[in-house]
Amino acid sequence: MKKDNNEEEKSSGVSLEDYIIQDKINAFIQHYKPAKDESTCDEVYTDAKLRQFFKAWPCTLGDPLSIYTNILGESGFIMKVSLSGEPAYFVCQREN
Secondary structure, X not given: OOOOXXXXXXXXXXXXXXXXXHHHXXXXXXXXXXOOOHHHOOEEEEHXXXXXXXXXXXXXXXXXXXXXXXXXXXXXXXXXXOOOOOEEEEEEEOOO
């Protein structure tokens, strides 16, 4: 009997954390800082924009975006509700 992809991933020891690229998180944190609110931010990062930035697409093991958002939360980024009604991070570019 042939194993499906999910069974193969579990048996090979692959976890959702294996899909996380720390350098992408570091790049985000080095380029942006949390903004107080939407009126003071340079950019609004919704789920869709975060997925695109991190290339965090759901897979058979789950959704890697949840790990990225947890790490961002630990780094001081707080998700709030945007004026359009979507949850989002409000960020300002860091000055170099």
